[in-house]
Amino acid sequence: MTLFDFHTHTSISDGHAAPLEMARRCQQNGYSAYICSDHVDEATVERRVTEIVEACRQVSRELALPAVPAVEVTRVAPDRVAKVAARARSLGALLVVVHGETIGDFPQPGLNLAAAKCPDVDILGHPGLITEQAAEAARDHGIHLEISAAGLHGMTNGHVAKVAALVGAKLVLDSDAHRPEALLTSERAHQLLQGSGLDLDQILRVSQAAPFDILARRGIEIPMPQTAP
Ligand SMILES: [Zn+2]
Numbered sequence: 001m002t003l004f005d006f007h008t009h010t011s012i013s014d015g016h017a018a019p020l021e022m023a024r025r026c027q028q029n030g031y032s033a034y035i036c037s038d039h040v041d042e043a044t045v046e047r048r049v050t051e052i053v054e055a056c057r058q059v060s061r062e063l064a065l066p067a068v069p070a071v072e073v074t075r076v077a078p079d080r081v082a083k084v085a086a087r088a089r090s091l092g093a094l095l096v097v098v099h100g101e102t103i104g105d106f107p108q109p110g111l112n113l114a115a116a117k118c119p120d121v122d123i124l125g126h127p128g129l130i131t132e133q134a135a136e137a138a139r140d141h142g143i144h145l146e147i148s149a150a151g152l153h154g155m156t157n158g159h160v161a162k163v164a165a166l167v168g169a170k171l172v173l174d175s176d177a178h179r180p181e182a183l184l185t186s187e188r189a190h191q192l193l194q195g196s197g198l199d200l201d202q203i204l205r206v207s208q209a210a211p212f213d214i215l216a217r218r219g220i221e222i223p224m225p226q227t228a229p
């Protein structure tokens with residue numbers, strides 16, 4: 001079994017722990033990699049991606065855990081998302097999450113759809129009451145829709161799972177952790193997916209197949225522990 005989590009925050013943005021501390025807990029919890037995806041917008045993308053890339057280098061050096069630099073493009077107007085996502089990628093972010101239209105804050109109408117059409121986006125984070133149109137666009141562009149372990153963001157997980165199944169879009173589970181205690185465990189991941197209305201086949205697809213689809217799409221290789229033949 002593997003455990004991935006593409007959406008975590010650190011003190012580089014509004015998280016409460018340093019990247020190394022988050023990564024240590026990821027390792028304790030059995031994560032297969034540490035993925036640092038702090039918030040960026042037009043004003044912060046240059047500085048923060050540089051910090052995220054450096055933090056991931058430090059984690060890889062100090063812990064025997066692969067570390068992947070990523071971002072969450074947050075509170076950027078729909079017509080600017082593609083530009084910020086491309087900039088983050090050009091600066092070294094290997095994966096791009098977009099802060100979608102969660103009911104947990106003030107969603108910008110049109111943001112889900114804009115992000116779902118963007119070639120540099122990998123995951124539409126906590127997409128709230130996503131429309132079928134936006135979910136179809138995500139499906140067509142190889143973007144995964146997020147089931148969120150985070151409080152208000154997760155209140156629409158059942159809806160997200162339903163719309164994804166309806167249109168054939170793929171799902172991924174993320175913690176959106178801002179502190180080490182909020183990171184996933186395998187048991188918690190299973191509970192959250194079950195609680196989102198998924199059956200066992202769907203749970204396995206989301207937890208065991210989706211992460212490798214996301215990584216493979218960007219050519220990211222995570223060495224996995226060898227199992228005995
Ligand atoms: Zn977010």
Ligand SMILES: [Zn+2]
Nearest residue numbers: 007009072176
């Ligand atoms: Zn987040």
